[in-house]
Amino acid sequence: MTFYLKNIFNEAGNITLFTLRFFKALTEPAFQFREFVRQCFAVGYKTLPLISITGFIMGLVLTIQSRPTLLKFGAESWLPSMVSLSLIREIAPVITALICAGKIASGIGAELGSMKVTEQIDAMEVSAINPYKYLVVTRILATTLMVPLLVIYADFIGVYGGYIGYNIHGSMSLFRYFSEVLEHLEYLDFMPAFIKTFFFGFFIGLIGSYKGFNASNGTASVGIAANEAVVAASLSVFIIDMMAVQLTDLFF
Amino acid sequence: METQPIINIKNLHKSFGENKILKGINLSTNKGESVVILGRSGSGKSVTIKCLVGLAKADKGSISIFGKEITSLNNNELNAIRVRIGFMFQNGALYDSMSVRQNLRFTLKHHTQDLAESDIESKIMEALDNVGLKESIDKMPSELSGGMNKRIALARAIIIKPEIILYDEPTSGLDTITAREISELILSLQEKYKTTSIIITHDMACAKMSGNRILILKDGLINAEGTYEELEKSKDEWVRSFFI
Numbered sequence: 001m002t003f004y005l006k007n008i009f010n011e012a013g014n015i016t017l018f019t020l021r022f023f024k025a026l027t028e029p030a031f032q033f034r035e036f037v038r039q040c041f042a043v044g045y046k047t048l049p050l051i052s053i054t055g056f057i058m059g060l061v062l063t064i065q066s067r068p069t070l071l072k073f074g075a076e077s078w079l080p081s082m083v084s085l086s087l088i089r090e091i092a093p094v095i096t097a098l099i100c101a102g103k104i105a106s107g108i109g110a111e112l113g114s115m116k117v118t119e120q121i122d123a124m125e126v127s128a129i130n131p132y133k134y135l136v137v138t139r140i141l142a143t144t145l146m147v148p149l150l151v152i153y154a155d156f157i158g159v160y161g162g163y164i165g166y167n168i169h170g171s172m173s174l175f176r177y178f179s180e181v182l183e184h185l186e187y188l189d190f191m192p193a194f195i196k197t198f199f200f201g202f203f204i205g206l207i208g209s210y211k212g213f214n215a216s217n218g219t220a221s222v223g224i225a226a227n228e229a230v231v232a233a234s235l236s237v238f239i240i241d242m243m244a245v246q247l248t249d250l251f252f
Numbered sequence: 253m254e255t256q257p258i259i260n261i262k263n264l265h266k267s268f269g270e271n272k273i274l275k276g277i278n279l280s281t282n283k284g285e286s287v288v289i290l291g292r293s294g295s296g297k298s299v300t301i302k303c304l305v306g307l308a309k310a311d312k313g314s315i316s317i318f319g320k321e322i323t324s325l326n327n328n329e330l331n332a333i334r335v336r337i338g339f340m341f342q343n344g345a346l347y348d349s350m351s352v353r354q355n356l357r358f359t360l361k362h363h364t365q366d367l368a369e370s371d372i373e374s375k376i377m378e379a380l381d382n383v384g385l386k387e388s389i390d391k392m393p394s395e396l397s398g399g400m401n402k403r404i405a406l407a408r409a410i411i412i413k414p415e416i417i418l419y420d421e422p423t424s425g426l427d428t429i430t431a432r433e434i435s436e437l438i439l440s441l442q443e444k445y446k447t448t449s450i451i452i453t454h455d456m457a458c459a460k461m462s463g464n465r466i467l468i469l470k471d472g473l474i475n476a477e478g479t480y481e482e483l484e485k486s487k488d489e490w491v492r493s494f495f496i
Contacts (some may be wrong), residue, residue, distance in 0.1 A: 111349075119345040126305045126339040127412075128331035129362045 018210045022140055025133045032134050039142035043104050047150060050099055055154035058091055059083060059161025067169065079166060080177050081184035087158040088185065089193050094241055096154045097200035100147050101233035105208035108139050109229030112212025113222040121213070136213060140205035147201030148194060188252050196244035203236040256319070258283050258416060258448045259304065264313035266299055273299050275472030276313070283415075286442055286449040288463030290494055295469040297452040298342070301418045304450070305339055306330045317416070335363050338409030338417040338447075342424055344401040346393040352404050353389045356380070356411050363412050379407040382444070383437060399430035403437065410441055417441075419451040423458045435461045456495060468494065 063083050070076050112135060115121050124131040163177045172180075211229040215221040259281040266274040273296040281287050289297045302308040303315060306322065315322050317333055325333070346355050356376045360367070367375075380386045383403040388396065396404060402422060409417055422438060423431035435458040442449055442462065453459055459466055460480045468476040468483070468491055476483055476491045484495045 115347075118343060118348070119341045120347055122302075122307050123339070123341060123345040123347070125307060126334055126337070127359050127362065128334040129359075 014214070015206075015210055018213070019206060021132060022137060022206065025130070025137050026141075028133065030133070032138050035134055036138040036141055039138045040146055042107075043100075043139075043142045044146035044149060047100065047103055047146075048153070050103060051096055051150050051154050052157055054095060054099055055092065055157035056161040056164075058095060058154070059087060059158035059163075060165040061161075062086060062091065062158075063162040063165030064168065067166075076170070077180075080162065080172075080180040083162040083165075084159050084181040084185065085189055087162070088155050089189055090241075090245075092154040092158050093151045093193050093197050093200065094237060096151045097147060097197065097204065097237040097241075098234055100143070100150065100201070100204050101237055102230055104143055105204045105211075105229040105233035106226040108143075108205065108208030109211040109215075110222055110226035112136075112139075112209060113215035113225035114212075116213065116215045117219060117222055132213075136209045139209050140202060143205030143208075144198055144201040147204060148197040151194070151197045151200075188248075192244060192248040192252065196240060199240045199244070200237055203240060204233045207233040207236060256283075257281055257316075258285075258318060259450070260314075260316040261300075261304075262314040262316075264300070264303060264315065265311045266296070266303060266308060267311055273472055274303075277469075277472070277474055279467065279474065281448055281450065283448055284446050286451065286462055286464045288451045288453060288459040288466045289469060290453065290459060290466060291469030293454075296472055297469055298420050300469075301339075301420060301450055301452060304418060305334060305337060335412060336415045338412065338414035340402075340405050340409045340417065340419045340422055342421040344393070344405035346396075346401060346404055346408070348393045350393075351389075352380070352385070352391050352393070352396075355393070355404065356408055359408055360411050375411060379411040380404075382410060382441060383407045399426055399434065402426065402434055406434075406437060406441070410445065410447075413445065414447060416448045416450075419449065419453070421452055421454065423453060423455040428457075431455055432457060432461075434458070438462045 063079060066083060067076065067079060070079055070082070112121070115135070121131045121135070124134065159178070159181055163172070163174055166172055166177065208229045211225040211232070215225040257280040259279070261277055261279040264274050264277040265272070277296075277300060279287070279300075289300065291297050299308055303310045304317065304322075306325075310323050313323075318336065320329075320333060322330060322333055346352075347358065350358060353376060356379055357372060360372055360375060376389070377386060380389060383406050385400060385403050385407070388400060388404070393401060393404070406422070419438065423434050426434065435455070438449070438451070438458075439462050441447070449462070451458070451462055463480065466478060466480055466483055467474050470490070476486060476488060478486075483491055486492050
């Protein structure tokens with residue numbers, strides 16, 4: 001028991017130091033812009049197909065599943081707004097973040113872990129290149145920026161999926177469907193959900209980088225780093241979501 | 253040769269947990285000299301050169317490079333020393349997401365930010381020409397053979413024209429012919445650029461070809477020192493066992 005507690009506190013201390021090092025490196029000059037753009041492309045653009053499919057299915061399935069219940073209460077006309085609110089406030093941000101935790105955090109963990117094991121990070125260091133600035137800062141910033149954009153994209157695709165789902169049994173034009181959605185959508189439905197996605201992105205990048213950067217030597221540690229990155233990043237998404245919902249509830 | 257040593261290690265100690273790797277190593281290298289370090293696996297050879305570039309932090313002792321005590325330097329000061337040192341890793345450690353050109357360019361760009369594009373390109377070509385792999389410029393590290401990988405790693409180490417080059421087992425994992433080619437390459441580059449070298453190796457042919465002086469590590473200490481010929485005739489059976 002003491003051993004596990006010691007490990008947890010050790011890990012918490014190390015990740016705190018890692019985070020502080022990130023903010024320190026962020027303020028130091030010579031920002032690696034090209035690498036940042038490359039990472040944005042890898043994180044954002046390459047995740048688009050996955051987000052498109054899942055976003056569409058989320059909207060479609062949610063509409064099909066919700067329809068019978070709303071029909072019982074004679075509230076079928078509420079379907080577009082209900083589905084879009086569920087998507088925008090909760091489902092799209094969390095599912096998108098979980099997909100990113102699975103794809104991006106594991107990718108970063110495995111990539112940096114493999115670079116550590118094959119001494120590529122050491123090679124940067126002996127060449128007087130700051131590997132933290134080049135590898136970690138750019139990745140964390142890329143995920144912090146790209147995850148919110150992916151969530152907005154998932155919102156749109158999800159609502160469109162909802163439109164298709166609605167028209168399986170009903171009939172409504174795309175313009176009218178979106179008008180229904182926007183009519184009931186308020187600033188506070190969107191903003192708190194959007195803000196929390198920056199934190200999702202930050203922690204996905206941070207945890208992936210931390211696990212990869214601290215992979216101990218040996219090829220097995222690459223797999224372990226990737227696996228731990230997914231588990232910890234997914235868990236962090238739920239914890240941040242719970243905190244964000246509580247804070248939103250408290251202040252708005 | 254200058255009398256002032258370029259690298260001067262005194263009483264170097266390094267442990268990993270309870271495991272004491274280095275127990276007081278003393279080593280001095282003059283300008284242009286090529287020192288080979290031999291020893292069994294786990295005897296601390298690689299740890300010694302990693303301490304020289306700050307990849308491993310010495311527990312005790314002094315390491316002086318170019319007259320500066322590096323154990324007390326901060327990261328920026330250490331980087332100013334690092335840009336004068338080339339390091340060839342055991343497995344090459346080429347950046348596998350970059351092509352050969354980008355690997356060389358990446359290192360060069362960070363050292364010489366004012367360099368014009370045409371100069372960068374000509375330096376890349378010169379480095380590749382030195383290792384005989386100009387045609388591999390656009391290949392990815394995954395497309396290179398073991399020997400080519402080592403050559404490119406060597407090209408990356410020399411592209412910044414370092415005054416010191418540290419080689420961590422440059423011929424390990426290679427066939428005899430390729431290993432000899434790499435050893436010859438190391439020798440020719442030493443002669444061309446007059447670099448000071450420390451070579452960690454198990455390959456006696458490489459040690460004979462490229463080293464002016466050989467040190468043998470045993471139990472965290474330097475057990476024997478001399479030229480290849482001297483050590484080959486050593487009265488110590490353990491020392492002689494390296495030359496069989």
